[in-house]
Amino acid sequence: MADLTTIILTYNEELNIEECIKSVNNISKRIIVIDSFSNDRTVEIARKLGAEVIQNKFVNHAKQFKFGLDASNIDTQWIFRIDADERLTKESAEEIDRLCNQNKDTDINGIIIRLEVNFLGKKLRHGGIYPIKVLRVFKHGIGNVEARNMDEHIILSHGKTMELKNDSLHNDYKDLSSWIDKHNKYSSREMMDYFENLSNTDNVENLNKSAKTKRIIKFKIYYKLPLGLRSLIYFIYRYFFKLGFLDGKEGLIFAVLQAFWYRFLVDSKIYEKNKKIVRTKERVEGGK
Structure with missing residues (x-):
């Protein structure tokens, strides 16, 4: 298992959170849910699956993720941010685990994941949608999040990134x-x-x-x-x-x-x- 902590931001994600947590469970030493005071079963489900839950008032995704980084006392080498409506496949999880272990002592400080969007039950492969490429895995202390209200990205202070070969999934099951x-x-x-x-x-x-x-x-x-x-x-x-x-x-x-x-x-x-x-x-x- 990689020396990795996974952080998930949630608000009323009872339809998504279980599959999300299960998809990262085998590669994460810790799974931390930063919840914006959900009023459904999100927190209950997350805790039942072994995730730690910290609640904080939501302002925007950047501030919420930054709060998660500061409040979680992370001691792993790697951090992975994933949204509740996203999930790793078996192949992408194994690839992240392998790359984190292989690059403990290299200048690869970030890993870009590839997301395949599922909309109304259909995988979108055209329209410039596939694949969405985002930097989500990074070494602790080297990566941080932009202070933006929208379209925030994780940035590295130094080092290189590499991109996964296998896709992960963006499957929002809400209407x-x-x-x-x-x-x-x-x-x-x-x-x-x-x-x-x-x-x-x-x-x-x-x-x-x-x-x-x-x-x-x-x-x-x-x-x-x-x-x-x-x-x-x-x-x-x-x-x-x-x-x-x-x-x-x-x-x-x-x-x-x-x-x-x-x-x-x-x-x-x-x-x-x-x-x-x-x-x-x-x-x-x-x-x-």
Whole structure:
């Protein structure tokens, strides 16, 4: 077994948490659930499966994960962050275990996992969705999380990364209403992230290649397009140019919701915030 601690962030994840914990159990010396005061059976299930549970009020994922790092008294060499709706396969778990053991004393300080998204019971293999590549396994004291409201990534202070060959799974078994509710909250945090980071878009050097590319495209290209038009361009790119239509009805639903609901909702909240800024400025100037 690798010298590894797994941290899982949860809120009302009773449908997902059991399979998530079981998927990492054989490679984790400790499994720590940082729970945002769930009101379902998440905590009960996690503890029954042997996980440690620490509860903390949720602000955003970055702060919650940072809290988990600070509050857990971690003494293992490696740390693995996994979301409750994600799970390792037998092959990806064995690969993580092997790479952690092989790189105890090397300059490989981070491991990038590959996620295959399952949406409405279908694996999405097109539309630029597959595979999602994220740095999730890192050596204790070398990796940390970005202080962002949304789209936060783990960054390394030094060293190299390597990528798994085997896929892990992103299988959210909740319904579309839950998906919409979650992404409504995401859109508010992404709006905040937009205003906080629009003028600070060059700090990407410590990100892995996939995260760096996406960050540059988002702030250097996507947000430079006209508000309202960019969600249409996003849909055309994902659904047609990246062949999202090959994923059938599920691919269509996913592309429409991502572009014309989520991305457009982010744009609408940015527009709303800008109007409030203008009104506030006008009131201040009018009061002079």
